[in-house]
Amino acid sequence: METLANLSMGFGVALTPFTLFLAVAGAFLGTIIGALPGLGPSNGVAILIPLAFALGLDATQSLVLLTSVYYGCMYGGRISSILLNIPGDEPAMMTTLDGYPMARQGRAGDALVISGVASFMGSFLSTVGLVVIAPVLASIAYLFGPAEYFALYALAFATLGGMTSSNQAKSAFAACLGLGLAVIGLDNATGLPRFTGGNLHLMDGIDFLVAIVGLFAISEIFIFIESHGRSSAIGVTLGKLTIPWADLKATFATMLRSTGLGFIAGILPGAGASLGSFMAYMAEKSWVGSSGRFGKGDPRGVAAPEAGNNAAAGGAMIPMLTLGVPGSGTTAVMLALLMTLDITPGPLLFKEQPEVVWGLIASLFIANVVLLVINVPMVKLFVKILMVPPWILMPMVTMVSFVGIFSLSGSYFDMLVMIAFGVLGYVLRKLEVPTVPVILGILLGSAMEDALRRAMVISDGDWTYLFSTPIALGLWLFAAGGFLAPMFLRRLVKRPPIPPSDMPLDAD
Amino acid sequence: MNKTSIRTALGGAVLAMTLGGNAYATECIAPADAGGGWDFTCRQIGKLLYDLKLVDQPVQVTNMAGAGGGVAYTHVVTKRNEDADLIVAASSATTTRLAQNAYAGMTADQVRFVGAIGGDPGVIVVAKDSPFQTLGDLVEAIKADPASVTFAGGSAAGGFDHLKPLMVLKAAGFTDFASVKYIGLDGGAEAITQTIGGFTQAMTGDMSEISGFIKSGDVRALAVLTAEPVPGFEEIPTAKSQGFDVEVVNWRGLYVPKGISDEAFNGWAEKLQTVADSAEWKQIMADNGLAPFTKVGGDFQGWIDGVVADTTQLSKDIGVIQ
Numbered sequence: 055m056e057t058l059a060n061l062s063m064g065f066g067v068a069l070t071p072f073t074l075f076l077a078v079a080g081a082f083l084g085t086i087i088g089a090l091p092g093l094g095p096s097n098g099v100a101i102l103i104p105l106a107f108a109l110g111l112d113a114t115q116s117l118v119l120l121t122s123v124y125y126g127c128m129y130g131g132r133i134s135s136i137l138l139n140i141p142g143d144e145p146a147m148m149t150t151l152d153g154y155p156m157a158r159q160g161r162a163g164d165a166l167v168i169s170g171v172a173s174f175m176g177s178f179l180s181t182v183g184l185v186v187i188a189p190v191l192a193s194i195a196y197l198f199g200p201a202e203y204f205a206l207y208a209l210a211f212a213t214l215g216g217m218t219s220s221n222q223a224k225s226a227f228a229a230c231l232g233l234g235l236a237v238i239g240l241d242n243a244t245g246l247p248r249f250t251g252g253n254l255h256l257m258d259g260i261d262f263l264v265a266i267v268g269l270f271a272i273s274e275i276f277i278f279i280e281s282h283g284r285s286s287a288i289g290v291t292l293g294k295l296t297i298p299w300a301d302l303k304a305t306f307a308t309m310l311r312s313t314g315l316g317f318i319a320g321i322l323p324g325a326g327a328s329l330g331s332f333m334a335y336m337a338e339k340s341w342v343g344s345s346g347r348f349g350k351g352d353p354r355g356v357a358a359p360e361a362g363n364n365a366a367a368g369g370a371m372i373p374m375l376t377l378g379v380p381g382s383g384t385t386a387v388m389l390a391l392l393m394t395l396d397i398t399p400g401p402l403l404f405k406e407q408p409e410v411v412w413g414l415i416a417s418l419f420i421a422n423v424v425l426l427v428i429n430v431p432m433v434k435l436f437v438k439i440l441m442v443p444p445w446i447l448m449p450m451v452t453m454v455s456f457v458g459i460f461s462l463s464g465s466y467f468d469m470l471v472m473i474a475f476g477v478l479g480y481v482l483r484k485l486e487v488p489t490v491p492v493i494l495g496i497l498l499g500s501a502m503e504d505a506l507r508r509a510m511v512i513s514d515g516d517w518t519y520l521f522s523t524p525i526a527l528g529l530w531l532f533a534a535g536g537f538l539a540p541m542f543l544r545r546l547v548k549r550p551p552i553p554p555s556d557m558p559l560d561a562d
Numbered sequence: 563m564n565k566t567s568i569r570t571a572l573g574g575a576v577l578a579m580t581l582g583g584n585a586y587a588t589e590c591i592a593p594a595d596a597g598g599g600w601d602f603t604c605r606q607i608g609k610l611l612y613d614l615k616l617v618d619q620p621v622q623v624t625n626m627a628g629a630g631g632g633v634a635y636t637h638v639v640t641k642r643n644e645d646a647d648l649i650v651a652a653s654s655a656t657t658t659r660l661a662q663n664a665y666a667g668m669t670a671d672q673v674r675f676v677g678a679i680g681g682d683p684g685v686i687v688v689a690k691d692s693p694f695q696t697l698g699d700l701v702e703a704i705k706a707d708p709a710s711v712t713f714a715g716g717s718a719a720g721g722f723d724h725l726k727p728l729m730v731l732k733a734a735g736f737t738d739f740a741s742v743k744y745i746g747l748d749g750g751a752e753a754i755t756q757t758i759g760g761f762t763q764a765m766t767g768d769m770s771e772i773s774g775f776i777k778s779g780d781v782r783a784l785a786v787l788t789a790e791p792v793p794g795f796e797e798i799p800t801a802k803s804q805g806f807d808v809e810v811v812n813w814r815g816l817y818v819p820k821g822i823s824d825e826a827f828n829g830w831a832e833k834l835q836t837v838a839d840s841a842e843w844k845q846i847m848a849d850n851g852l853a854p855f856t857k858v859g860g861d862f863q864g865w866i867d868g869v870v871a872d873t874t875q876l877s878k879d880i881g882v883i884q
Contacts, residue, residue, distance in 0.1 A: 199761030200745070239633075259633075378751045378774065386625055400774030508745040512712045512761065 057185060064412030068420060073118045076111075077417065080119045081424045084126015088133075089436055090454050091140045091271040095127035095367075095384040099391075106391075113397065113410055118417040120391060124384055125177055125421045128327070128367050129429045132169045132360055133436050137162060140270045140451070144262060144497065145327035145363035147490055148335045150270075152348060152355025159351050164298040166437070168353050169360040170429040171302055174422060175309040176361035180317045180368025181418045188372050188404070194321050195373050200509035201520045205529035206322070207502035210329060213336040213536035214491050224487045232495015235260055236503070262496045264459055264468050268475025269482075269489045271455045276480040278448055295434060298353075305357035308338055316362030320369020327366040327384075328497055334362025340536065368418070375399050375411060587619040590816075591626050591650045593634030594716060594749045599682060599768045601625060601749070603651035603814045606846050607679075607837055614840060616833040621649075631656050632665040632718075639672045644821035649676070649830065654812045655722035657866060661873035662720055662883050674822070675866045676830045677858030678815035679838035680847050682768040684726045684787035685798070689758050690780055697785040697804045700764060701734045708741035714753040714762035716771065718746040723753075725877075726766045726787060726810050733806045754781060768812045769795065770850045787811070794848060813855055815862075831859040 080102075087098035099120050106116040131146030136153035149169060156165040198206075214229045238249045239259025250256035312334035319330035338358035339348045348355045367384070374385040378399045392399055397410050404411050429436075442450075459472050479489055506520075513519030521527055588611070590604040601623070608621030626634040634650060642648050652675065660670045686697065694700045704711050715723030724744045731742065745762065747753045750771030757765040758780050765772070765781070769792060775781045776795070785801040786792055787810040801808045818830055835858045837843050847854065857865055877883045 195755050196759035199756060199759055377755060379749075379755055401778035401780055402774055508747075511743055511745050514709055514743075 060408060060412045061185060061416065063409065064414075064416035065419075067114050067409055067413035068118055068416040073115055073417070074420070076115055076119045077122045077420045077424050078428075080122025081126045081129075081421055081428055084123035085130035085133075085425070085428060085436055086126075086439070087123065088127035088130025088146070089142045089439070090458070091134055091138075091142055091267055091451060095124050095131075095143055095145075098127050099124050099384055099388065114413040114417070116391060117410070117414045118420070120388060121414065121417050122421040122424065124388065125364070125367065125418070125425055126428075127384075128177065128364050129170065129173045129425050130436070131363075132173065132356075133166065133433070136165045136169065136356070137437065138274070138451075140274055141266060144266055144493065145331045145366070146359075147266070147328065147493060148331045148359035148363075149356060151335070151359075151490065152350070152352050155349070155351035156353070156356060161351070162437075163295040164301060164353070165356050166433050167295070167297055167430055168301055168305060169356045170426065170433060172305065172309045172312070172357040172360040173364045173429065174426040176313045176316055176364030176366075177368050177418070177425075178422050179310075179313045180320065180365040181415065181422065183317055184368055184371055184418070185415055188376060194318070195377055195379065197525055198322055199523075200505045200512060201522060201526045202529065203322075203505035204502060204509055204520060205526045205533065206329075207498050207505065209529050209533040209536065210332060210494070210498055211502075212533040213340075214494065221486070224485075225491050228482065228487050228489065228491035229495045232492040232497075233499040234495075235265070235492070236496045236499025239500075259500070260471065260496060261468065262493060264472045265475050265496050266493055267455045267459055268472040269479035269492060271451055272472060272476025273479030273483060273489075275448060275452055276476060277483065278444070297430075301353045305354050308354045308357045309361040311341065312338060312358040312361035313365040316365030317369040319362070320366030321372050327363040327370065328494075330366025330369070331359035331363035332494060334365075335359045336536070371414075371418075375403055375414075376401060588617045588621045588647045588649065589624055589645075590621050591624050591634050591638065591648065593626055593631035593651065593656075599653060599716065599750060599771055599812065599814070600631070600651040600655075602770050602850070603653070603816075604649075606843075607649075607651075607816065607834070610837045610840060610842055610846075611833060613842065614836060616836060631659060632668075635660075635665045635668055635673070638817075638819055639668055643819045645819050646822040646826040649816045649818055652815050652817045653682070653722070654810075654869075655717050656817070657869050658722040658725060658873050658877075659718075659720075661870045662877050664718070664720060670866060670870050671820075673817045673820050674827055675862050676816045676818055676827070677834045677838075677856070677862045678813035679834060679843065679856050679858065680814045680852040681811040681855030682770050682814055682852055683792050684810035684812060685767060685769050685772055685783050686727060686730070686785050686787070687754075687757070687765045687767070687772055687776070687781045687783045688763065689760060690782055692763065692782065694764070694784060697730065697799075697801055697806060700784060701731060701736070701806070704731065704742065705734070705736050708738065709743065711764060712743040712745060712762040713764050713766050714745055714747060714756045715766045716747060716750040716753050719744060720877075720883075721746060722812060723766045727764070729808045729810060730785075730787070730801060730806050733801075733808045757781065770852060773850055788853065792853060811853065811855065813857075814852065815857075828859070834858050 084095075084098060088095065102120060102123055106119055111119065127143060128145065131142035132149045132153065134140050134142040135146045135149040136157050139150050139154040141147040141150055153165045153169065156162065211229060214225055236259070238256055239247070241248050315334045315337055316327075316330035319333055320327065335355065335358045338354055339346065342348070342354060346352050346354060370385045373379045374389050376399070378389065389399060397403070397407055455472065456469055459468050460466075482489055482492070509519055521530060588608075590608045592601040592604040594600045604621075604623045608623055611617045612620045626637060635656070638648065638650055650673075657670065659665055660668065686700070688694050688700070694703065700711065713724070713727050715721070717723040724746070727744075728739050728742060731737075731739070745756075747756065750767040753762075753765045753767060754772060754775050756762050758775075764784070769786065772781060772783065773795070776783055783795075783798040785804060785806070786795065786798045787801050787808055789800065789802060789809055791798065791800055816830070816834060818827060838856045838858065846852070874883070
């Protein structure tokens with residue numbers, strides 16, 4: 055079997071004591087970077103590139119270090135989502151929806167273990183997918199033109215309303231707010247500024263990381279101050295850490311489904327891990343139907359986005375390696391590293407430099423196993439970092455938020471924007487408007503607009519072009535279904551069926 | 563309690579170290595996503611600067627895509643004007659956009675152009691199964707029905723990649739430029755993907771963006787827009803040999819912020835000249851289909867001013883600006 059021979063060659067390259075040490079160090083560092091609000095995988099990896107060169111690492115060693123950091127961030131992001139209700143990075147946003155309620159019910163430990171295992175499943179299986187069918191799957195990118203991308207983003211937005219069960223209109227309002235904010239900045243199609251008010255700092259548009267840190271972390275600080283810590287998320291306690299076998303069994307199928315969805319989202323250039331975790335969560339929610347308690351601490355609501363975003367991280371490697379097109383912000387940074395090492399990803403990479411590709415794949419497997427060990431049995435170590443008393447933690451969150459955002463662009467203006475988002479987040483939370491759709495609007499809005507305008511150029515302004523291919527049509531059908539189904543289902547199903555017996559009961 | 567504080571402090575120290583190390587290294591901004599021509603410039607020049615010991619730390623490359631380089635240009639002018647450790651990848655696309663006043667009122671004299679150390683020949687490629695066999699086929703198809711062909715390129719509408727097919731069409735006597743369809747994507751790699759996928763009929767870009775895809779056979783080059791065939795890619799015919807008198811070479815170089823000292827500017831000019839003269843750079847040019855094109859230092863700014871003036875005139879001729 056050629057693949058197996060290649061893989062064992064990869065392990066031969068990657069499995070030395072020093073590279074193993076790098077994998078452990080990278081995984082550890084990545085988990086911390088991921089867990090800290092304001093520092094995400096793309097700046098985590100970018101920060102480490104100079105370090106890799108300063109240490110004089112060769113190509114494989116650098117790749118091992120950086121992929122461990124990358125995957126580590128994907129694992130680590132969930133920790134602060136669950137414990138603090140502040141996503142550690144943007145793909146972990148969806149994990150706050152059910153992870154934090156679980157933590158409020160005293161099940162923080164269970165949520166961490168379930169999401170840790172889900173992360174492992176997602177990234178392990180997508181790495182297997184990368185090995186087995188990378189060359190075939192690369193061609194999926196060729197199937198997606200402007201019309202298909204637009205339909206894909208439309209699908210994401212159509213399902214948004216059903217995200218928070220309390221009030222769909224508020225979700226829609228929040229999404230529109232995000233879409234509006236996405237319009238600010240230079241227009242990609244004409245190079246003209248929009249809604250910048252003549253302020254050159256706004257020409258760059260609004261960085262979604264700035265928005266996330268403001269909406270979640272800074273607004274949390276305001277809430278904390280206002281209530282003297284009583285109604286704040288800070289201070290959830292972690293009980294004894296046990297393996298919730300029943301939950302793991304119950305969420306196994308969820309993890310598999312979410313891995314598949316996340317993997318596909320990762321392969322599509324431009325979609326990335328955030329869309330992966332979002333789609334996985336929404337799909338799982340509608341799959342389960344009204345028997346689930348999504349938004350109130352359903353373990354499946356923790357397993358789905360984590361499996362989804364880690365699978366997307368693996369999937370995003372495929373267009374990067376085979377086409378030279380990065381599938382996410384972080385793979386863009388990795389692509390950069392490869393090119394600095396004189397490795398040019400593209401259709402010939404697998405043929406011309408197999409030792410690099412298979413070394414990288416082997417290092418992905420190694421990083422995953424290391425991360426599973428770090429993030430499940432040893433998760434308490436990281437939890438302790440976030441479990442210090444509020445009078446230490448709050449200043450720390452504030453400091454890391456400011457430092458993290460300043461490290462993005464080196465501009466004080468972004469910090470002011472972050473504070474503005476903090477105030478916005480505070481107001482929205484007081485009005486009980488969910489903040490996650492705002493981020494999704496900013497994140498997907500400009501990509502959606504670009505896709506629409508490209509489609510209109512190709513078709514001479516003919517709207518039917520958006521529905522002209524089977525893939526686009528399929529996506530539109532799903533979008534319509536996702537939009538309408540919740541409305542009809544609510545009328546048809548008068549009373550939710552009794553939850554299955556292996557479902558956990560509400561704690562306290 | 564004490565233990566936890568120590569852990570927290572350690573976490574903070576690791577963070578501070580990595581962030582601190584970052585602040586002193588030279589940064590090269592590539593004004594497009596990874597994989598395109600500007601990215602290539604930053605990667606290769608950045609690597610050689612370090613390999614040739616011209617800088618003491620590896621050059622950190624930042625991708626800052628948007629508005630055909632306008633986002634990065636604005637960023638440099640407004641946020642980094644006195645940063646002597648910053649270099650930015652530039653090319654004909656930069657001057658084209660400046661000439662068309664497409665960087666939101668920014669002008670070419672708001673930065674300092676250090677030099678060009680290579681030229682990337684313009685190319686027009688189609689998917690391997692495209693019905694177009696020659697540049698003539700493509701031009702005839704557009705003449706017959708302009709709506710039948712959409713070009714994809716890595717620069718925004720009106721940018722350098724957009725101008726290339728228009729110059730070919732102008733040489734062929736077709737002047738209804740507004741009817742020619744073009745979509746701008748973030749970088750050449752995405753433009754190729756859209757063309758291989760059949761969403762656009764042709765891709766307009768630079769040789770370095772397409773060489774991997776030419777070798778793998780996924781795309782065919784209809785023409786290279788140089789006077790002579792490019793070494794290493796002799797099988798690709800020039801536009802001239804097919805009867806279209808067009809030469810478009812995308813120079814590859816750097817600019818730096820306006821506010822740095824003359825000393826710092828001259829330092830960059832010397833470093834860039836050293837890179838241009840190195841055997842490693844010559845090898846990189848040969849491997850990637852770049853043609854020699856070296857203009858560094860004081861003269862370069864004058865040459866740029868001339869190019870900007872010419873491009874403004876050309877853009878008016880073809881109706882891209884008033």
